[in-house]
Every structure is written in C-alpha cells, then in structure tokens.
Amino acid sequence: MTVLAIVGATGAVGSTMIEIIDARETVPWSEIRLVASARSAGKVLRVRGEDVTVRLLEPEVFDGVDVALFDVPDEVSAEWAPVAAARGAVAVDNSGAFRMDPDVPLVVPEVNADEAANRPKGIIANPNCTTLSMMAAMGALHREFGLTALVVSSYQAASGAGQGGIDRLQAEITAVSGKDLGSRSGDVAAALAEAGLDADSPFPAPLALNVVPWAGSLKDDGWSSEELKVRNESRKILGIPDLKVSATCVRVPVVTTHSLAVHATFSREVTADAARKVLGAQPTIVLRDDPAAGEWPTPADAVGGDPTVVGRIRQALDFPDTLELFVCGDNLRKGAALNTYEIAETVAAGL
Numbered sequence: 001m002t003v004l005a006i007v008g009a010t011g012a013v014g015s016t017m018i019e020i021i022d023a024r025e026t027v028p029w030s031e032i033r034l035v036a037s038a039r040s041a042g043k044v045l046r047v048r049g050e051d052v053t054v055r056l057l058e059p060e061v062f063d064g065v066d067v068a069l070f071d072v073p074d075e076v077s078a079e080w081a082p083v084a085a086a087r088g089a090v091a092v093d094n095s096g097a098f099r100m101d102p103d104v105p106l107v108v109p110e111v112n113a114d115e116a117a118n119r120p121k122g123i124i125a126n127p128n129c130t131t132l133s134m135m136a137a138m139g140a141l142h143r144e145f146g147l148t149a150l151v152v153s154s155y156q157a158a159s160g161a162g163q164g165g166i167d168r169l170q171a172e173i174t175a176v177s178g179k180d181l182g183s184r185s186g187d188v189a190a191a192l193a194e195a196g197l198d199a200d201s202p203f204p205a206p207l208a209l210n211v212v213p214w215a216g217s218l219k220d221d222g223w224s225s226e227e228l229k230v231r232n233e234s235r236k237i238l239g240i241p242d243l244k245v246s247a248t249c250v251r252v253p254v255v256t257t258h259s260l261a262v263h264a265t266f267s268r269e270v271t272a273d274a275a276r277k278v279l280g281a282q283p284t285i286v287l288r289d290d291p292a293a294g295e296w297p298t299p300a301d302a303v304g305g306d307p308t309v310v311g312r313i314r315q316a317l318d319f320p321d322t323l324e325l326f327v328c329g330d331n332l333r334k335g336a337a338l339n340t341y342e343i344a345e346t347v348a349a350g351l
C-alpha cells in the first residue's frame with residue numbers, strides 16, 4: 001500500500017497534477033486522496049477513472065499517507081507540510097514556504113535528483129515556476145561549460161497567479177473583445193471599467209492587450225519577490241552559491257506557459273552549435289531553433305506538454321563566453337505539477 005495525498009487538488013496546479021496522474025500508464029499508488037479547504041470539501045473529482053471525494057484539510061487526512069503533495073498558498077503549506085511530515089508522510093511542497101530552508105532540498109530531477117533523499121525535515125521543495133522553466137537547460141549547459149552568470153527577462157503567463165489569474169485574464173479578454181479599442185491603451189482600462197473589472201485583480205495593471213513588468217511582492221531596492229526567487233533558487237538548485245544572477249520578471253497576456261530570454265555566461269567560450277548539441281541530447285528538452293524556417297519556441301508550442309522548448313540560441317556578439325537563448329515551459333506542468341510529481345515518483349521508488 002503506497003498512499004498519495006494531493007493537498008490543493010482543486011486549484012490550477014492541483015488540477016494539472018490530476019491530469020498528469022491520469023495520463024501515466026502506471027502509478028505506484030494504491031490510493032490517491034484529494035484534499036482542499038472547506039470551500040471544496042465534498043466535491044467529487046475523477047482520478048484514473050474513479051470518483052474521489054475531496055476531503056477537508058485536517059491532521060487525520062495524512063494518516064497512512066506516504067507522500068503528500070502540497071499545491072496550496074505559502075501560509076497553508078507552512079502550517080500543514082510539517083503536520084504531514086510528523087504523521088510519517090514525505091511532503092513535497094510547491095509553495096515558496098520552504099524553498100530556501102537549508103534543511104529542505106530544492107529539487108529538479110534533471111539537475112539534482114539525489115538531493116531528494118536528503119530531507120531532514122521530511123519536506124522536499126519544488127522550485128518556483130519561472131526558475132524551473134529554465135533549469136533543465138541551464139543544468140545541462142552548466143555541466144558542460146561551467147555557468148558563471150545569468151541575466152534573465154521573463155514573460156510570465158496569467159496562470160502563474162493560479163486559477164484566479166486565469167479567470168481574470170479570461171474576464172478581461174471577454175470585456176475588451178468586440179470593442180473598438182482605438183489606438184490608446186487607456187481604452188483598455190475604460191473597457192475594463194465599463195465591465196466592472198476596475199478592481200480586485202491579482203495583477204497590478206490591466207493584463208489584456210498589455211505587458212506588466214511586475215510579479216510578486218515588493219522587496220528592497222525595487223526588486224520584486226519573483227526576481228529574487230530566480231536569483232536565490234537558481235543558485236541553490238545548480239549548487240553555485242556565487243552565481244551572478246539578475247532578473248526582470250514581466251507578466252504577459254498568455255494563459256499558460258512562461259517564457260524566458262536568457263543571457264548565460266560560462267567559464268569558457270561556447271558556440272551556438274556546441275550548445276545545441278548539449279541541449280538536443282537532453283530527454284526533457286525540445287529544440288525549435290531554425291529562424292530561417294520560422295522555427296522558434298513560443299508558449300503555444302510548449303503548453304500542455306512536458307518538455308521545455310528551447311531556441312534562438314546564439315553566441316552573444318562581443319561576448320564569446322555568453323549564450324543568448326529563449327526558453328518556453330508550461331508553468332503548470334514542468335513549472336509546477338509535473339516536477340512535483342516526478343519528485344514524488346522518485347520518493348516512491350525509494351520507499
């Protein structure tokens with residue numbers, strides 16, 4: 001008997017987790033428990049062809065559980081992952097609550113799978129989706145060429161802000177569609193106000209037909225929390241404590257799949273061909289890198305799939321030790337649910 005619990009099964013990441021489990025040919029679980037708040041307890045969801053009733057999050061729900069996946073807000077994970085661990089489960093947490101805890105490994109199976117076994121608190125953390133989207137590529141390039149610095153600009157999807165983010169972008173697109181928007185962005189704000197959408201957004205500005213250079217909360221010196229996560233989590237996952245990292249995180253009106261423009265510097269000269277060879281050999285990376293044929297990564301190529309899609313690989317003009325590349329990864333799959341589930345499979349294999 002190996003029992004899995006999915007806490008937050010009704011959210012954007014939890015729903016994707018169920019899709020991933022449904023698509024697996026076999027699973028190591030004899031029982032899958034679904035857990036959420038009082039808002040959703042009692043709902044019935046289909047998992048691998050069976051009806052499963054969502055249970056309320058309470059300590060007893062973890063009795064007999066081997067692996068508990070947490071796809072809930074930070075404060076819920078902070079309180080409940082230790083409860084699950086105290087009751088004997090390995091908690092794999094998708095939130096930001098434990099990522100930088102020195103006693104909690106931050107795992108991307110392609111990069112540092114061994115770390116999953118080193119879990120003194122019984123908790124393993126899943127990286128944030130923006131960082132995670134580029135880790136398979138950066139891990140592979142680092143192993144070959146020695147990464148020393150990263151400058152990253154993100155183009156992040158609405159679903160990075162959860163189901164609320166998806167619903168908001170859908171509502172905004174409905175509000176602006178069919179309108180004569182004129183030539184000014186102010187007309188978008190007017191269309192949203194007319195539809196009663198001038199408040200209560202998870203985004204700090206209109207997202208439909210717009211680009212918003214902000215994700216997360218305000219930290220010191222004007223940095224956003226998301227930008228600091230890219231820096232700190234990249235260092236921890238890659239095991240390069242002095243990696244130089246600078247990020248600018250931007251929200252774009254894409255439903256799902258984060259994109260990143262990456263400027264990566266190595267300890268030696270790297271040609272685009274050498275990088276293509278390394279990246280093309282990775283099982284979880286797909287190359288779309290033929291601009292002459294109109295081939296490059298876009299969110300539409302990556303969404304719904306497991307691999308990260310990489311292209312626009314260039315040796316930087318004037319910087320022979322630096323590569324420019326563009327990476328797209330489904331933030332709900334590899335960026336969240338898939339990576340977490342891969343960690344769970346690794347843990348189950350060792351039980």
Ligand SMILES: NC(=O)c1ccc[n+]([C@@H]2O[C@H](COP(=O)([O-])OP(=O)(O)OC[C@H]3O[C@@H](n4cnc5c(N)ncnc54)[C@H](OP(=O)(O)O)[C@@H]3O)[C@@H](O)[C@H]2O)c1
Nearest residue numbers: 008010011012013036037040071072095129160162163336
């Ligand atoms: N979206 C992404 O791209 C992404 C990527 C990486 C990591 N993450 C992280 O993954 C976590 C989940 O994100 P999401 O996007 O799936 O959010 P979401 O769509 O808002 O879903 C939140 C889930 O948490 C449950 N929940 C909330 N408060 C709870 C409570 N007090 N007790 C029990 N369950 C509770 C909700 O259940 P109810 O149905 O009962 O409300 C729902 O199932 C967050 O920590 C997020 O930062 C998200």
